[in-house]
Amino acid sequence: xxxxxxxxxxxxxxxxxxxxxxxxxxxxxxxxxxxxxxxxxxxxxxxxxxxxxxxxxxxxxxxxxxxxxxxxxxxxxxxxxxxxxxxxxxxxxxxxxxxxxxxxxxxxxxxxxxxxxxxxxxxxxxxxxxxxxxxxxxxxxxxxxxxxxxxxxxxxxxxxxxxxxxxxxxxxxxxxxxxxxxxxxxxxxxxxxxxxxxxxxxxxxxxxxxxxxxxxxxxxxxxxxxxxxxxxxxxxxxxxxxxxxxxxxxxxxxxxxxxxxxxxxxxxxxxxxxxxxxxxxxxxxxxxxxxxxxxxxxxxxxxxxxxx
Numbered sequence: 001x002x003x004x005x006x007x008x009x010x011x012x013x014x015x016x017x018x019x020x021x022x023x024x025x026x027x028x029x030x031x032x033x034x035x036x037x038x039x040x041x042x043x044x045x046x047x048x049x050x051x052x053x054x055x056x057x058x059x060x061x062x063x064x065x066x067x068x069x070x071x072x073x074x075x076x077x078x079x080x081x082x083x084x085x086x087x088x089x090x091x092x093x094x095x096x097x098x099x100x101x102x103x104x105x106x107x108x109x110x111x112x113x114x115x116x117x118x119x120x121x122x123x124x125x126x127x128x129x130x131x132x133x134x135x136x137x138x139x140x141x142x143x144x145x146x147x148x149x150x151x152x153x154x155x156x157x158x159x160x161x162x163x164x165x166x167x168x169x170x171x172x173x174x175x176x177x178x179x180x181x182x183x184x185x186x187x188x189x190x191x192x193x194x195x196x197x198x199x200x201x202x203x204x205x206x207x208x209x210x211x212x213x214x215x216x217x218x219x220x221x222x223x224x225x226x227x228x229x230x231x232x233x234x235x236x237x238x239x240x241x242x243x244x245x246x247x248x249x250x251x252x253x254x255x256x257x258x259x260x261x262x263x264x265x266x267x268x269x270x271x272x273x274x275x276x277x278x279x280x281x282x283x284x285x286x287x288x289x290x291x292x293x294x295x296x297x298x299x300x301x302x303x304x305x306x307x308x
Contacts, residue, residue: 033107034062043098043114049091049140056084057100057112065104072099092140094121094213121145141165144212147251147270150202151189151210155269157199162191176292188218190297192289201268201286203293208265222260234283239291248283253290266290 042056061067071078071085074096078085090096095117103109144150149157152165159179163169166187169179173193180190188208194200204210204218211217214228225245229252232245242255242263251270257263268286 031063033065033104035107035110036061036065036067036102036104038102038110038112041100041112041114044116046117046119047089048119049089051089053087053089053116054084055087055098055100057102058083059102061104063104063106065106068103068105070101070103070109072101073097089118091118092143094118094145121148142210144204144210144217144252144265144267146212146247146267148267149199150204150265150267151187151208153189153191153199153202155199155201155267159193159197159199162199178293180297182297190293192293201266201289203290203297204265204267205263205297216254216262218262218265220262222256222262225254225262236287238294240294242294244287244290246283253286255290255294264294266293 036059038057038059040056040058042058044053047053055071057069059067059069069080069082071080073087074093078087080086085100087098095115097113097115099111099113101109101111141152147155149155153162159173162179166181169181170183171180173179177193177195178190179193181187182190182205185207188206189202189204191202192200206218208218211220212228214224216225216228222245229247229250232254233248234246236244236246238244238255242257245254245256247253248271251268253266253268254262255264255266266286266289268289271283271286
C-alpha cells in the first residue's frame with residue numbers, strides 16, 4: 001500500500017515540475033516583431049520635364065531594428081542615401097508612381113506609394129491665344145494624349161504655335177480650315193482650326209510615329225489597342241472602307257484597316273459632359289472633320305508623283 005502511495009507522489013511531483021517549467025517557458029520566448037512605422041512620406045504632387053525631384057521618408061522601428069530603404073519610380077530602382085532619393089523627371093509620361101520599401105531585416109518589408117503627375121498634362125487649355133509662344137512642345141512630339149493633343153500640339157493652341165514647332169504647313173489654311181503636314185516625309189499629320197484660329201482636332205496618319213501612353217500608334221494591332229482602351233463606345237465605317245473605333249469620352253478615334261491595324265488616329269476634345277443632343281451634334285461634326293481630313297489626304301496621295 002505504501003508502495004502505491006510512493007508512486008502516486010512521484011507522479012504528482014513530475015506533473016508539478018512540468019507545469020512550473022512549462023509556465024516559466026513563456027518568459028523566454030522571443031517577443032513579436034513590430035513592423036516599421038512611417039511618420040512622413042514626402043513626395044511632390046507634380047513635376048515638369050527635366051525637374052530634379054527629391055523624395056524623403058521619415059520612419060522608425062519600435063524594436064530598435066536598423067531600417068533599410070529601397071526607392072523606385074514605376075518599378076525602376078533609384079540611387080538613394082537611404083531615407084531620401086532623387087529623380088530626374090521624364091518628359092513623355094503623364095504620371096509616375098513613387099514607391100519606397102522599408103525593411104527592418106526581420107519581418108516583411110512595408111511600402112508607401114504616391115502618384116505624381118506631369119504638369120504639362122494638367123494645365124488647362126488656354127481660352128485666348130497666348131502672347132508668348134514657348135519653344136517646348138506640349139505634349140511631347142512622340143506622344144498622343146487622347147482629348148488633349150498629340151505630336152507636340154495641344155488642342156486649343158493657336159495655329160502660330162503649330163508653325164513654331166513644325167514650321168510652315170504644306171499650304172495656306174483654306175475655307176475648310178484644315179492645315180496639313182503631309183509633304184514632309186517625317187511628319188504625317190493635319191488638323192482643323194476653329195473660327196479664331198485655335199486647333200480644334202488633330203489627324204495622324206503614316207508616317208507619324210507618335211504613340212499613346214500604352215504604346216499604340218499607326219500600325220498597332222487592334223488587340224493591343226483594345227487592351228489599352230477597352231471596347232469602343234461606337235464603331236462605324238468611314239467613306240473609304242476603314243472601321244472607325246470612337247472613344248467619345250476620351251476624345252480619340254482609331255480607324256482600323258482590313259489587316260486589323262491602326263490606319264489613322266483622330267484626337268478631339270472629349271464629349272462626355274454636354275447634354276445628349278449637343279453631344280450627338282458634336283459627334284457628327286467630328287466625324288465630318290475626320291472624313292474631310294481623310295479625303296484631303298487621299299487626294300494628296302493620288303496627285304503625288306512619288307505614288308504614281
